[in-house]
Amino acid sequence: MTDLSDFAARLSALTDGRASTPRLKDGVMTLALDVAGLSPDRRDGLLAAIREGGMTVPGVTEVRIAMTSERRSPRIIAVASGKGGVGKSTLSANLAVALHRLGHRVGLVDADIYGPSQARLMHSEDLKPQARDKKLIPVVGPHGIPMLSMAHLVEPGKALAWRGPMAGNALSQIIDADWSEADLLIVDMPPGTGDIQLSMIQKHKPAGAVIVSTPQDLALMDAERAVSLFAQADVPLVGLVENMAGYICPHCGEASDPFGAGGAEAAAAQMDMPFLGRVPLAIDIRRRSDAGDPPAAGEGHYAHIFAEIAGKIADWLDAPRA
Numbered sequence: 001m002t003d004l005s006d007f008a009a010r011l012s013a014l015t016d017g018r019a020s021t022p023r024l025k026d027g028v029m030t031l032a033l034d035v036a037g038l039s040p041d042r043r044d045g046l047l048a049a050i051r052e053g054g055m056t057v058p059g060v061t062e063v064r065i066a067m068t069s070e071r072r073s074p075r076i077i078a079v080a081s082g083k084g085g086v087g088k089s090t091l092s093a094n095l096a097v098a099l100h101r102l103g104h105r106v107g108l109v110d111a112d113i114y115g116p117s118q119a120r121l122m123h124s125e126d127l128k129p130q131a132r133d134k135k136l137i138p139v140v141g142p143h144g145i146p147m148l149s150m151a152h153l154v155e156p157g158k159a160l161a162w163r164g165p166m167a168g169n170a171l172s173q174i175i176d177a178d179w180s181e182a183d184l185l186i187v188d189m190p191p192g193t194g195d196i197q198l199s200m201i202q203k204h205k206p207a208g209a210v211i212v213s214t215p216q217d218l219a220l221m222d223a224e225r226a227v228s229l230f231a232q233a234d235v236p237l238v239g240l241v242e243n244m245a246g247y248i249c250p251h252c253g254e255a256s257d258p259f260g261a262g263g264a265e266a267a268a269a270q271m272d273m274p275f276l277g278r279v280p281l282a283i284d285i286r287r288r289s290d291a292g293d294p295p296a297a298g299e300g301h302y303a304h305i306f307a308e309i310a311g312k313i314a315d316w317l318d319a320p321r322a
Contacts, residue, residue, distance in 0.1 A: 003057065003058065004022065004024055004057055007022065007053060007054065007056070007057050008021055008022055010053065011031070011050065011053070014046070014049060014050070014053075015033065015046055015050075018033055018034040018035070018046075019031055019032070019033050019034075019050070020032040020033075022054065024057070024059065024060060027059060027060060027061035027062060028060075028061070028062045028063075028064060029054045029057065029060045029062070029063045029064065030064045030065075030066070031050070031064075031065060031066070032065070032066045032067075032068050033046065033047070033050070033065050033066070033067055033068070034067075034068050034069065035067045035068070035069060036068075036069040036183060038318070039102070039103055039104070039314070039318065040103070042318040043067075047065055047067075050063065050065060051063045051065070073179075074107060074179050074182050074183050074184055074185045075183065075184050075185070075207040075317065076175075076184075076185045076187055076204055076205070076206040076207055077184065077185070077186055077187065077206060077207060077208055077209070077210060077238065077313065077317075078187045078189050078200075078201070078206040078208075078209045078210070078230070078235070079091060079092040079095065079186060079187065079188055079189060079209075079210045079212060080189040080197070080209055080210070080211055080212070080226045080229075080230070081189075081191055081211065081212045081213060081222065081223060081226055082191070082192065082213075082221070082222025082223050082224070082225040082226040084115075084191035084192075085191075086212050086213055086214050086243055086244070087212065087214075087243040087244060087279070088188060088189070088191070088212045088243075089110075089112070089117045089118060089121060089188050090121060090243075090285065090289050090294075091210075091212055091241060091243060091279065091306075092108065092118070092186050092187075092188035093108065093118060093121040093122055093188075093289070093294050093296075094294045094295060094296035094306040095186055095210075095296070095306065095309065095310050095313065096108040096145050096147075096186040097143055097145065097294045097296040097297050097306070098296040098303075098306045098307045098309070098310035098311075099184065099186070099310045099313065099314060100143070100144065100145050101296070101297075101307070101310075102307070102310060102311065102314055104183070104184050104314065105181065105182050105183045105184065106145055106182055106184050106185075106186060107138060107145065107146045107147060107148075107179050107181070107182030107184070107185045107186070108122065108145055108146070108147035108148075108185070108186050108188070109147070109148055109149075109174055109175055109185055109186070109187040109188065110147070110148065110149030110150065110151065110174075110188050111171055111174070111175075111187050111188055111189050111190055111196075111200060112150075112188060112189070112190040112191075113150050113167040113170055113171055113190065113196065114167070114190070115190070116149040116150045116151040117149075117151070117188075118147060118149045118151070118188055119147075119149045119151035119152055120151070120290070120292060121289055121292060121294065122141045122142075122143060122145065122147060122292060122294070123141055123142050123143075123291075123292025123293065124139055124140075124141030124142075124147065124152070124292075125151060125152075125156065125292075127139035127140075127141065127152060128152060128153075129148060129152055129153070129177075132178060133178075135176065135177055135178045136148060136173060136174065136177040136178065137177065137178050138177055138178070138179065138181070138182075139152055140181075141292075142292075143294070143297055146179065146181050146182055148174045148177055149174075150170065150174075167196050168195065168196055168199045168200070171196060171199075171200055172199075172200075172203065172204075175187070175200070175204050184317070187200075187206065197229065198229070198233075201229070201230065201233045201235060202233065205235070206230075206235050207236070207317070208235065208236045208237065208238040208316065208317075209226075209230040209235050209236070209237055209238060210238045210239060210240075210241060210276065210313065211223050211226050211227055211230075211237065211239070211240045211241070211273075212240075212241050212243055213240065213241075213242060213243070213264045213267070214242070214243055214244045214245075214264070215242055215244070215245055215264055220264065220267045223240070223264070223267065224267070224271070227271055227273070237273045237274075238274070238276070238312075238313055238316050239268065239273055239274035239275060239276035239312065239313075239316070240264055240265075240267065240268040240271075240273055240274070240275055240276060241264070241276045241277060241278070241279065241309060242264030242265060242275075242277070242278040242279070243278070243279045244279070244280070244281040245264070245278035245279060245280055245281070246278075246280045246281065247280065247281040247282075250283060264278070265278070274312070274316075276309045276312050276313070277305065277308055277309040277312070278305075279302075279305055279306070279309075280302075280305075282302065284302065285302055294306075296310075
């Protein structure tokens with residue numbers, strides 16, 4: 001048995017602040033629960049847990065829960081690395097698609113102001129965003145995911161000779177767009193740990209960060225710097241993904257590890273953070289990415305790999321926090 005105040009405290013932790021303060025009158029406990037953006041399983045699980053816990057409060061004979069759907073700012077998952085060339089953008093695109101297929105209302109932000117690539121990866125290069133009430137309206141490509149990139153706003157191939165503050169302002173306009181169709185943003189961060197990254201983290205406070213690295217020692221050193229940046233900013237780390245992990249020759253079928261093997265998993269263990277999975281160095285992933293057809297949008301082995309990583313991220317998002 002527990003009293004009402006103790007239950008209210010546990011309720012806040014269980015629901016990540018989504019529940020109102022419970023009230024008790026004539027044996028009936030009433031409260032409101034914001035279910036916006038929750039998967040059906042997570043919503044039903046919370047309802048069951050609240051009812052079960054509420055019945056342990058002395059004097060409660062019935063628990064009534066009003067479900068609401070308040071508009072919230074979308075939660076942000078930053079996909080980052082300490083250096084370029086590790087496949088972070090490809091992973092971001094495929095994670096957005098995989099999470100979308102899992103039922104999440106996902107938006108995709110290309111935060112690499114100087115080297116945007118998401119428009120190509122998501123086959124939306126010809127789309128131009130509109131504006132409403134001084135806010136950009138994301139474009140929606142063939143995969144059904146609202147997204148924004150500087151590639152949607154400037155001429156193809158044009159170099160942006162902008163200093164840091166201008167790039168930071170542009171990124172803020174993209175993240176502060178009208179994301180009413182999304183409750184989760186996957187943000188493909190620019191490589192490195194500089195001013196743009198720090199400004200974005202401080203202003204928009206991601207819910208969590210996914211770190212991407214290839215297995216070799218040099219990339220892992222840079223990944224550790226990215227981990228340190230988010231840790232200093234008190235951004236939780238969702239986990240580490242090892243990309244380009246092993247190559248299968250399409251002609252002879254022999255496996256090789258041009259970038260090494262297992263380094264990112266070992267580094268994740270050393271840094272006491274979850275290892276989310278590994279993505280192979282595969283020509284099919286490269287070809288489909290260049291064609292704007294992310295493998296996660298289809299079926300088969302590579303789609304399954306991205307779906308498994310996305311599932312771990314979804315579980316992390318749904319887990320209650322203290």
